[in-house]
Amino acid sequence: MKPPRFADKLILWLCHGSLADEILGDLYEEYQKNISQNGKIRAKVQYWFAALRFINTRTLKRKNYLNNNAMLKNYIIIAFRNIVRQKVYSVINIGGLAIGIACSVLLGLYILNELSYDQFHENAPQILKASMEYEIDGDIAEVSSTPTALLPSMQDKFPEVKNGVRLFYPSMFKPLVVSYGSKAFQEKGFCYADSTFFKIFSFTLTEGNKSTVLDNPYNIVLTKSSKEKYFGDEPAMNKTLIVEGKPYKITGIMDDAPANSSIQFDFIASFSSFWNKEPIWYSANYFTYIEMHQLYDTDVLSSKIQTELRNAGMSDPENGQYFGIAFTPLLDIHLYSDVDEGGGDIKNLYVFGSIALLILLIAIINYTNLTIARSFYRAKEVGLRKTLGAYRNSVFSQIIGESFVTVFIAMLLSMLLLYFMLPLFTAVSGSHLEMSFLLRPEVFWSLIAMFFLISILAGAYPAMKMAGFNPVDILKGKYQGSGQGAFLRKSLIVVQFFISLSLIIATVVIYKQLSFINNKTLGYSKDNVLVIPVSKGIMAKSAEFKNLVLKDDNINAVAIVGETPPNIQGGYTIELAGDNSVSVVAVAVDESFIETAQMTLVAGRSINVADIKRTREAKEYSFIINESAAKMLGWQASEAIGQAIKLNGRKGQVQGVVKDFHFRALYEEVSPLVLFTEQTWAYNYLMVNINGQNVPAAIDAVEAGWQTIDEATPFSFNFLDQEFSNLHVSTNKSGKLISAFSVLAILIASLGLFGIVSFSMVQRAKEIGVRKVLGASVANVLILANKEFLLLIILSFILAIPSTYWLMGEWLSNFAYHVNIGVLPMVLGLFTTLLIATFTISFESLKAALMNPVETLRNE
Amino acid sequence: MSKGDFLGELDELVLLTTAVLHDEGAYGYSVVTEIEEKTGRKVSLSAVHTVLYRLQDRGLVQSELGGASNSRGGRRKRLFYVSQLGKQAIAKVKHQRDKYWQEIGDLSFGLDLVVI
Numbered sequence: 011m012k013p014p015r016f017a018d019k020l021i022l023w024l025c026h027g028s029l030a031d032e033i034l035g036d037l038y039e040e041y042q043k044n045i046s047q048n049g050k051i052r053a054k055v056q057y058w059f060a061a062l063r064f065i066n067t068r069t070l071k072r073k074n075y076l077n078n079n080a081m082l083k084n085y086i087i088i089a090f091r092n093i094v095r096q097k098v099y100s101v102i103n104i105g106g107l108a109i110g111i112a113c114s115v116l117l118g119l120y121i122l123n124e125l126s127y128d129q130f131h132e133n134a135p136q137i138l139k140a141s142m143e144y145e146i147d148g149d150i151a152e153v154s155s156t157p158t159a160l161l162p163s164m165q166d167k168f169p170e171v172k173n174g175v176r177l178f179y180p181s182m183f184k185p186l187v188v189s190y191g192s193k194a195f196q197e198k199g200f201c202y203a204d205s206t207f208f209k210i211f212s213f214t215l216t217e218g219n220k221s222t223v224l225d226n227p228y229n230i231v232l233t234k235s236s237k238e239k240y241f242g243d244e245p246a247m248n249k250t251l252i253v254e255g256k257p258y259k260i261t262g263i264m265d266d267a268p269a270n271s272s273i274q275f276d277f278i279a280s281f282s283s284f285w286n287k288e289p290i291w292y293s294a295n296y297f298t299y300i301e302m303h304q305l306y307d308t309d310v311l312s313s314k315i316q317t318e319l320r321n322a323g324m325s326d327p328e329n330g331q332y333f334g335i336a337f338t339p340l341l342d343i344h345l346y347s348d349v350d351e352g353g354g355d356i357k358n359l360y361v362f363g364s365i366a367l368l369i370l371l372i373a374i375i376n377y378t379n380l381t382i383a384r385s386f387y388r389a390k391e392v393g394l395r396k397t398l399g400a401y402r403n404s405v406f407s408q409i410i411g412e413s414f415v416t417v418f419i420a421m422l423l424s425m426l427l428l429y430f431m432l433p434l435f436t437a438v439s440g441s442h443l444e445m446s447f448l449l450r451p452e453v454f455w456s457l458i459a460m461f462f463l464i465s466i467l468a469g470a471y472p473a474m475k476m477a478g479f480n481p482v483d484i485l486k487g488k489y490q491g492s493g494q495g496a497f498l499r500k501s502l503i504v505v506q507f508f509i510s511l512s513l514i515i516a517t518v519v520i521y522k523q524l525s526f527i528n529n530k531t532l533g534y535s536k537d538n539v540l541v542i543p544v545s546k547g548i549m550a551k552s553a554e555f556k557n558l559v560l561k562d563d564n565i566n567a568v569a570i571v572g573e574t575p576p577n578i579q580g581g582y583t584i585e586l587a588g589d590n591s592v593s594v595v596a597v598a599v600d601e602s603f604i605e606t607a608q609m610t611l612v613a614g615r616s617i618n619v620a621d622i623k624r625t626r627e628a629k630e631y632s633f634i635i636n637e638s639a640a641k642m643l644g645w646q647a648s649e650a651i652g653q654a655i656k657l658n659g660r661k662g663q664v665q666g667v668v669k670d671f672h673f674r675a676l677y678e679e680v681s682p683l684v685l686f687t688e689q690t691w692a693y694n695y696l697m698v699n700i701n702g703q704n705v706p707a708a709i710d711a712v713e714a715g716w717q718t719i720d721e722a723t724p725f726s727f728n729f730l731d732q733e734f735s736n737l738h739v740s741t742n743k744s745g746k747l748i749s750a751f752s753v754l755a756i757l758i759a760s761l762g763l764f765g766i767v768s769f770s771m772v773q774r775a776k777e778i779g780v781r782k783v784l785g786a787s788v789a790n791v792l793i794l795a796n797k798e799f800l801l802l803i804i805l806s807f808i809l810a811i812p813s814t815y816w817l818m819g820e821w822l823s824n825f826a827y828h829v830n831i832g833v834l835p836m837v838l839g840l841f842t843t844l845l846i847a848t849f850t851i852s853f854e855s856l857k858a859a860l861m862n863p864v865e866t867l868r869n870e
Numbered sequence: 871m872s873k874g875d876f877l878g879e880l881d882e883l884v885l886l887t888t889a890v891l892h893d894e895g896a897y898g899y900s901v902v903t904e905i906e907e908k909t910g911r912k913v914s915l916s917a918v919h920t921v922l923y924r925l926q927d928r929g930l931v932q933s934e935l936g937g938a939s940n941s942r943g944g945r946r947k948r949l950f951y952v953s954q955l956g957k958q959a960i961a962k963v964k965h966q967r968d969k970y971w972q973e974i975g976d977l978s979f980g981l982d983l984v985v986i
Contacts, residue, residue, distance in 0.1 A: 013943070028948070031946045031947075032946065033898075033919065034945050035898075035942035035945030035946060036899040036902075036919070036942075037915065038941075038942050038943040040899055042941070060914065060915050063915070063917075064919070
């Protein structure tokens with residue numbers, strides 16, 4: 011009666027020699043007794059249980075009688091000796107791995123940071139942000155701002171809503187002037203919020219009472235850094251700040267909003283300070299956040315509201331008058347929301363995540379490749395160990411142990427690299443990453459896991475291969491110079507260069523698009539134009555200011571406008587005959603706008619001073635439309651002149667048609683635009699066209715003029731081209747980051763190539779010697795060496811063409827205006843890679859080619 | 871007496887059994903059956919095994935590999951013998967217990983001893 015076979019195998023596998031014998035013998039005796047007492051089936055089950063109970067630490071510790079410690083010590087010594095002896099290979103392996111690990115840890119931290127946005131709010135999962143949807147010409151437009159009436163009516167109708175807060179950033183139109191004593195600044199981060207702000211969001215209030223700080227009108231909470239800006243080390247509580255001429259009492263001080271908060275501000279003032287009327291529906295400049303009692307399906311909530319809106323007659327989808335409210339969970343705002351500007355993008359995380367893994371892969375391949383290539387050097391060592399009684403297992407663990415040692419050193423080195431890379435990365439990407447992130451438990455354990463994973467991935471194949479060496483063959487000398495694993499090695503090189511080539515091509519395409527953006531004829535001049543937020547004081551005396559400033563030779567033209575070109579957002583409607591209307595973008599301008607921005611008129615004339623006077627005195631408006639608008643309205647440029655149109659109730663005549671210009675980022679197509687004259691309140695910015703030869707003098711002149719007219723308001727300005735490139739900042743960032751990582755990728759891949767070539771040259775030393783004796787020149791040898799590897803690179807190139815063409819095509823389609831990929835990036839990518847590879851190969855093979863054949867052949 | 875000299879209850883039982891089986895040969899299975907016979911207590915093979923090795927580590931028993939037999943499926947057995955140190959340990963335990971029993975006898979509070 012045989013006991014269960016697998017149970018026996020298990021014990022034999024776990025325990026060595028005599029120990030397994032003792033255990034199995036005892037089990038067998040017990041088994042025989044159990045069969046007679048309990049029958050065969052129960053006996054078998056009992057046998058299994060009894061066998062399994064032997065799997066405990068006490069038994070396993072007695073696994074074998076070899077002196078493990080001494081052997082382990084020997085393995086480590088051999089590993090270190092190998093690292094020290096093979097300096098070049100070690101530098102390549104450790105260096106490559108360190109760079110690869112540093113890159114992937116860096117990008118991993120970046121991804122983690124992006125994912126952490128808004129997580130610090132205690133009730134984050136229950137907080138939703140409302141956005142507004144409305145129908146224009148059959149399209150649904152979505153904006154993130156909402157009316158003031160939304161929150162009160164939701165709290166009224168829906169018991170599911172626990173709490174809510176409205177935010178208003180007056181500075182989204184133009185900066186506010188804030189002053190304390192003699193200190194005055196234009197502030198862009200000014201926010202009004204309902205008194206529930208600190209109950210819903212978990213920002214840290216360091217002074218003041220969380221539940222009452224924003225209860226009264228003209229209460230204000232300062233962040234730590236704005237407190238320091240105005241008060242330094244002095245206490246600020248209960249002091250008074252002047253905001254746009256009105257006194258605000260400081261009721262609280264808080265820590266700065268964390269960098270990973272989607273809500274950013276420098277000041278929070280009570281909502282009631284500027285809004286004490288009944289809430290209304292028809293003006294929507296406010297952000298509404300609501301907190302639900304529990305997790306809530308956003309779709310259900312918006313359809314409930316839709317029903318209410320329909321009942322109230324505010325939404326009428328059947329007649330093309332759809333109006334709705336949608337919700338985005340707070341935690342999704344940063345990565346998934348399209349309507350909020352300046353957020354991250356989940357796509358970027360995928361892109362950078364893949365890049366991190368690919369670079370790491372290149373480094374791992376280096377290690378695997380070089381270790382396999384060199385394995386024949388160590389064949390004798392393995393042969394000898396095996397002859398002296400080493401098991402397959404022990405050879406395996408020795409070789410993989412070396413990979414653990416190498417990866418460990420590489421990891422330490424990568425932490426050092428990371429220390430230097432972090433500030434650079436932060437400067438380019440704008441995400442605030444710190445070394446201390448590494449100590450977070452989830453990061454720390456990931457690093458440990460990464461250590462094991464890389465060590466095993468890199469070392470497993472060579473270890474398996476070497477453990478399988480047959481000692482008899484080795485000691486006979488059969489392994490020498492064999493092409494062990496040549497196919498695998500070559501395939502891995504192709505993979506490496508496929509990755510690096512793709513990254514280089516992507517970089518070139520991105521830079522092509524960037525230079526296209528920067529050099530595109532925009533239809534207006536973005537160079538040497540200052541953009542200055544206008545103050546009330548200047549607005550009141552605008553003509554005087556203009557005359558004063560224009561006296562300076564360095565100032566060419568000054569205009570006052572509602573919004574400035576790279577980002578004109580204002581949505582208006584032109585009412586047509588019948589009940590029809592079309593939506594357009596429109597902006598208030600003055601008589602100097604066309605001249606200041608150096609635009610071209612296709613027909614008619616620019617607005618003049620008389621037009622503006624008529625608007626202010628007789629409400630007769632004047633318009634300039636762009637070509638697209640003329641086309642949409644069905645007019646030739648010349649026909650448009652003198653046509654009467656009505657823009658949101660403003661009646662007037664078209665005076666001119668301006669050539670289409672890019673008034674928004676190049677992601678968007680040029681749409682119909684109207685420039686119109688307006689009452690004074692609609693003007694927010696000064697545009698000053700200055701002499702590019704003497705920029706500092708021009709700025710001084712504008713500032714001097716400003717001080718003369720409005721001494722109370724601080725002067726601040728920006729360059730128009732700067733604002734333009736800010737709009738394309740994410741493209742700029744990705745361009746810089748991807749180019750940096752592609753440089754690193756090609757560096758690691760070249761390191762690997764260098765190692766493989768030098769190995770191959772040593773291996774082929776005799777062949778080269780014979781060739782030289784038979785009359786081969788140095789050039790012949792170089793060609794021989796290059797041919798083998800350059801073919802591999804051309805193969806990777808062929809593989810890289812379709813994938814990068816498709817990927818970069820996808821990326822370019824984000825832009826309404828973009829370049830064609832063309833041949834240049836491909837050719838440039840191939841050329842760069844070939845150049846680097848040829849240099850690497852030739853550098854190493856030249857040594858072999860120049861060697862005197864006697865050296866290599868004399869042993870034969 | 872330091873803590874390290876302390877004999878656990880099962881340790882003591884196994885050590886005594888090993889002494890009992892000195893002539894037949896004490897090994898895992900024989901110790902298990904002997905304990906079951908004497909006390910009716912079911913002890914698992916692995917537990918006895920662990921104890922035997924622990925006792926060996928403490929020098930209380932010694933062992934040698936015995937021969938293979940068909941009743942064991944052709945496996946060898948490891949035979950354990952109580953060492954000099956082991957004998958001292960059992961004697962010490964007995965001595966300690968005896969002291970207690972003497973006192974209980976002296977007090978004679980009518981305790982009826984039932985031997986199980």
